Every structure is written in structure tokens, then in C-alpha cells.
Amino acid sequence: MQVSFPYPVRIRASVPELSGMRFSPFTNIDGEAFAKPSLNGYWRLEIAAFAYEMHDQLALSSFVTQMQAAGATCIVPVATQFRPNDANGRMLAGNCPSPDWTFDHVGWANDPFDGFTLRAAASHRDSYIDVDKPALSQLWPGHYITLGDRLHQVVNVSAIGESETAVRVSVMPNIRGDHAAGAVVVVDQLRLKCRLESGDPIGASVEVLKTSNLSFVEAF
Numbered sequence: 001m002q003v004s005f006p007y008p009v010r011i012r013a014s015v016p017e018l019s020g021m022r023f024s025p026f027t028n029i030d031g032e033a034f035a036k037p038s039l040n041g042y043w044r045l046e047i048a049a050f051a052y053e054m055h056d057q058l059a060l061s062s063f064v065t066q067m068q069a070a071g072a073t074c075i076v077p078v079a080t081q082f083r084p085n086d087a088n089g090r091m092l093a094g095n096c097p098s099p100d101w102t103f104d105h106v107g108w109a110n111d112p113f114d115g116f117t118l119r120a121a122a123s124h125r126d127s128y129i130d131v132d133k134p135a136l137s138q139l140w141p142g143h144y145i146t147l148g149d150r151l152h153q154v155v156n157v158s159a160i161g162e163s164e165t166a167v168r169v170s171v172m173p174n175i176r177g178d179h180a181a182g183a184v185v186v187v188d189q190l191r192l193k194c195r196l197e198s199g200d201p202i203g204a205s206v207e208v209l210k211t212s213n214l215s216f217v218e219a220f
Helices: 054-066
Strands: 010-019 042-051 073-077 128-132 144-147 150-159 166-172 191-199 210-218
Touching: 010 150, 042 054, 042 191, 054 191, 054 210, 150 191
Parallel strands: none
Antiparallel strands: 010 042, 042 210, 073 191, 128 166, 144 150, 150 166, 191 210
């Protein structure tokens, strides 16, 4: 079962953390400990959400209840403070906008910025992607991107042949699945397919503003 993220609940903080990139250390015959690398990293996402009006609080309470079902997943919007520039050289504004007049969250109000596209096909387990971009846009180490419903963080960027519009982008974790050339690399409407690990339920109380700390783990 896939559950919709509860609009119009607000996100106060969103902190992704990459886990599972190392196995437990092993000890060799000389008594030296080594960490075993893993290619099976996964994201943990900590979200501090708050609900003010009745609609918000009902949506948040229902969401926490629905996510208790076995196998329940959600495409969770990942808030970010800094985004790449658009084609005019200005930072992209307002990631993950929701429709203003909906009974529930049905997706994003507009399409993602399509200025970043795959220059070449990306394959499962690739550690980098080749990207075409506008001349005034730039990905920096620390930015996040989304391919499909999978989140990746940029760790290195270098120009291809000193080009202003073609770059090679190293990411972590490695690419999940296969993506065709020309696919949009999402930089402003980040999302991640998750299961809820824990979430604070809300109920009747004297507080006007109700908060909930939600812990998600990436779903496969």
C-alpha cells in the first residue's frame, strides 16, 4: 500500500542520513581491524513536522496511523535549503510545492525543473552520471538530486572537456536501477520512497501547534 504524504502538513526540518555503507569490521590474522565496504547503502530520513489548523492535524494523525500497516510506503518530499541555479543564474525556489486547493496531497503543483538531464544512460551501481545543464546552472558537492524515487547526494563535480554545459557528477549512494539518456535529473522536487520507522502520534491537547517527529527508512 502506498500512502500519500499528508498535505498541508508543514516540514520544519528534514535531515537525510546515509547508512549501511560499511559492514561490521573484521579482524585479520594479525589482529588488525578493517571495515568491509558495502554497495547497499540506504537513507534514513528524520523529519520534524508540524500541524496548525484542523485539516493539518487530521491529515498528520491519519498519515501516522496508515503508515503502521505492513508494507506501507510513501513518496516523501525531501526539503533542502540550497538548490542549484536555474537557466537564468538564480537559485531555484520552493521545492516540493503542493496544490493549494486539494483534499489530500496528490503530488506536486508543477513539473520539476528540467534543465538537468542525463547526457548518457545511467546503469545500476554506477558511481557517477554525466549530466547536461544550462550554462548558468551548476551542481555543487552537497547538493541532492533525485532519479526516479531515489535520492542521491552530489560528492564531486567536474566539467567534461572544459564544457560549460556538460559535467560528470559523482554521487552517493550508487545509482539505483537503469535510467535512459535524456531523463530529467530532479534537483528541486526531491523525493524518496520510504517506510515509516517511527512517528509521534498526535491527539487532543491544549497546544495549538502540534508537532511530530517522523523517522523514515528507504524502501526497496
